[in-house]
Amino acid sequence: MQMKVLVPVKRVIDYNVKVRVKADGSGVDLANVKMSMNPFDEIAVEQAIRLKEAGKAEEVIAVSIGVKQAQETLRTALAMGADRAILVIASEDVNTDIEPLAVAKILKAIIDEEKPGLVLAGKQAIDNDMNATGQMLSALMGWSQGTFASSLDIDGDHALVTREVDGGLQTIKVTMPSIITVDLRLNEPRYASLPNIMKAKKKPMDEKTAADYGVDVTPRLQVISTAEPETRKAGEIVGSVDELIAKLKEAGAV
Amino acid sequence: MAVLLLAEVTDGELAMDATAKAVTAAATLGDVTVLCCGASAAAAGDAASKIKGITKVLVAEDASLGHRLAEPTAALIVSLAGDYEHIVAPATTDAKNVLPRVAALLDVMVISDVSAVVSSDTFERPIYAGNAIQTVKSIDPKKVVSFRTSTFDAAEEGGSAPVETISAVANPGLSEWVEDKVAASDRPELTSAGVVVSGGRGVGSKEDFAMIEKLADALGAAVGASRAAVDSGYAPNDWQVGQTGKVVAPALYVAVGISGAIQHLAGMKDSKIIVAINKDEEAPIFQVADYGLVADLFEAVPELTKKLS
Numbered sequence: 001m002q003m004k005v006l007v008p009v010k011r012v013i014d015y016n017v018k019v020r021v022k023a024d025g026s027g028v029d030l031a032n033v034k035m036s037m038n039p040f041d042e043i044a045v046e047q048a049i050r051l052k053e054a055g056k057a058e059e060v061i062a063v064s065i066g067v068k069q070a071q072e073t074l075r076t077a078l079a080m081g082a083d084r085a086i087l088v089i090a091s092e093d094v095n096t097d098i099e100p101l102a103v104a105k106i107l108k109a110i111i112d113e114e115k116p117g118l119v120l121a122g123k124q125a126i127d128n129d130m131n132a133t134g135q136m137l138s139a140l141m142g143w144s145q146g147t148f149a150s151s152l153d154i155d156g157d158h159a160l161v162t163r164e165v166d167g168g169l170q171t172i173k174v175t176m177p178s179i180i181t182v183d184l185r186l187n188e189p190r191y192a193s194l195p196n197i198m199k200a201k202k203k204p205m206d207e208k209t210a211a212d213y214g215v216d217v218t219p220r221l222q223v224i225s226t227a228e229p230e231t232r233k234a235g236e237i238v239g240s241v242d243e244l245i246a247k248l249k250e251a252g253a254v
Numbered sequence: 255m256a257v258l259l260l261a262e263v264t265d266g267e268l269a270m271d272a273t274a275k276a277v278t279a280a281a282t283l284g285d286v287t288v289l290c291c292g293a294s295a296a297a298a299g300d301a302a303s304k305i306k307g308i309t310k311v312l313v314a315e316d317a318s319l320g321h322r323l324a325e326p327t328a329a330l331i332v333s334l335a336g337d338y339e340h341i342v343a344p345a346t347t348d349a350k351n352v353l354p355r356v357a358a359l360l361d362v363m364v365i366s367d368v369s370a371v372v373s374s375d376t377f378e379r380p381i382y383a384g385n386a387i388q389t390v391k392s393i394d395p396k397k398v399v400s401f402r403t404s405t406f407d408a409a410e411e412g413g414s415a416p417v418e419t420i421s422a423v424a425n426p427g428l429s430e431w432v433e434d435k436v437a438a439s440d441r442p443e444l445t446s447a448g449v450v451v452s453g454g455r456g457v458g459s460k461e462d463f464a465m466i467e468k469l470a471d472a473l474g475a476a477v478g479a480s481r482a483a484v485d486s487g488y489a490p491n492d493w494q495v496g497q498t499g500k501v502v503a504p505a506l507y508v509a510v511g512i513s514g515a516i517q518h519l520a521g522m523k524d525s526k527i528i529v530a531i532n533k534d535e536e537a538p539i540f541q542v543a544d545y546g547l548v549a550d551l552f553e554a555v556p557e558l559t560k561k562l563s
């Protein structure tokens with residue numbers, strides 16, 4: 001079966017950056033900070049490209065919703081091997097995070113137009129740590145959902161999805177079309193080669209706005225404040241196993 | 255105000271610790287009704303009825319509700335939603351699978367991984383792997399919330415809430431269960447254990463990971479792992495502690511051969527006492543450890559195990 005695959009990719013602070021809370025409590029400092037594609041979304045893009053390479057997908061479409069700068073994230077997806085991209089501008093301000101519900105509504109509108117057979121999303125965005133968009137989109141579409149996938153095997157009108165869950169691994173069979181959210185162990189995403197980065201510049205990128213899809217992105221969760229978590233102080237370095245045991249006994253821990 | 259709490263039920267059995275911790279958080283919001291569902295759920299319902307501070311237990315048994323599939327479970331919750339202002343659950347992988355689906359069907363936002371309840375519409379939640387704590391106020395008519403269990407104490411047992419049986423709703427029939435791969439273990443469960451011993455990439459192999467398990471056994475502890483240890487095949491995925499694994503806050507956490515990346519710290523930095531064993535004195539884990547031992551783990555761990563046994 002040949003189908004289009006839609007991959008939503010989010011622009012987030014790079015996972016290596018030490019996040020700083022702004023002194024006035026208004027949020028996290030995003031000025032002059034390295035931004036990258038959400039790591040889970042790289043895995044989703046990789047999986048979509050592999051499906052195309054295996055002849056199971058005909059086209060991979062990357063979508064990002066947020067500020068104009070998200071086009072860089074989309075270029076990365078194109079350089080990895082996505083065929084085209086859709087940028088949906090939903091905010092002018094880099095400090096505004098578009099909530100999963102609004103993202104899911106925009107994605108639904110795109111699905112209604114593009115009619116993909118599969119959506120591969122990340123399990124979680126590492127900025128808001130919400131872990132919600134795929135499940136919400138699946139609800140809005142009335143499609144099956146296979147979340148936290150560490151293995152995916154598509155076979156005609158259904159797919160086998162192995163999911164990383166609290167108790168271990170669960171395998172389910174979902175009906176296609178489906179929304180799959182990917183976990184870290186699904187694959188190792190490729191790096192974009194220089195020639196592919198050059199080629200990506202010529203690949204098509206549509207620019208839309210949330211209003212084009214008639215979606216109201218007003219947040220349902222008003223951010224009252226953002227605070228630094230309680231920090232732990234480094235304790236002491238002990239010189240030996242015996243000293244460690246003595247300290248733990250003293251603290252009543254063993 | 256009424257709260258519907260989705261109990262954590264796996265193969266007919268109630269996960270008491272996770273459910274009772276969510277009850278503590280939910281009880282601050284209103285009268286708590288606990289929903290136990292599954293292919294069999296009556297025994298879980300009886301167990302849940304003993305949690306103190308709840309008003310009622312609903313039991314829904316149906317083959318379609320077995321194996322915790324999201325679509326039929328969400329459909330059931332949505333059918334009950336009219337009576338409740340809050341729909342909540344412990345933030346387990348099952349709840350994270352189901353609750354956002356429920357929220358979208360109700361056209362409300364989900365509020366994931368809440369670490370503190372400020373008021374009935376305002377909640378604290380960690381973002382950026384716990385590097386910031388955000389306070390959010392929901393303007394939605396219903397609040398769909400998962401609670402991070404590591405930050406709430408379990409409600410006591412000794413109650414006797416009435417149990418009511420309800421029927422399932424039509425199964426959307428979108429997915430089917432195939433199999434579970436669950437490793438049986440006599441050790442305490444990771445998220446409720448009082449002591450956790452975790453191993454990282456430094457342990458070096460699956461065989462040597464047995465050393466971590468021996469130390470855990472000497473301490474009556476659960477075993478955890480870093481993502482690198484799981485990715486390398488030293489440990490199963492359900493042992494992973496961190497931003498994208500489990501969040502634990504035991505009385506004692508022992509990190510062995512773990513560097514202390516923020517994504518790992520996200521899952522353990524609220525532990526009461528942290529011990530780190532690492533041969534690199536510059537390892538970031540020492541910045542959060544109460545007691546650090548700069549040593550080769552292949553010497554220190556067997557010695558520690560022997561002296562504690």
Ligand SMILES: Cc1cc2nc3c(=O)[nH]c(=O)nc-3n(C[C@H](O)[C@H](O)[C@H](O)COP(=O)(O)OP(=O)(O)OC[C@H]3O[C@@H](n4cnc5c(N)ncnc54)[C@H](O)[C@@H]3O)c2cc1C
Nearest residue numbers: 454455456480481482496497498499511512513518533551
């Ligand atoms: C999106 C995302 C999500 C992630 N989620 C998680 C998560 O949930 N949990 C998680 O843990 N990580 C997570 N990570 C990965 C994280 O960034 C780190 O890569 C990981 O935690 C490193 O694991 P480690 O400390 O075992 O390995 P390393 O960083 O390689 O550290 C190994 C340590 O072992 C020490 N060592 C080596 N040999 C010895 C010896 N003989 N004796 C003593 N010490 C020794 C070394 O000094 C070193 O400090 C995530 C990453 C991303 C991008």
Ligand SMILES: Nc1ncnc2c1ncn2[C@@H]1O[C@H](COP(=O)(O)O)[C@@H](O)[C@H]1O
Nearest residue numbers: 008009065121122124125130131132133
């Ligand atoms: N603004 C966005 N643009 C594109 N994709 C998104 C956006 N927000 C979330 N997603 C997708 O949804 C996944 C889960 O995000 P979240 O529900 O926010 O944790 C991400 O990994 C992305 O695949």
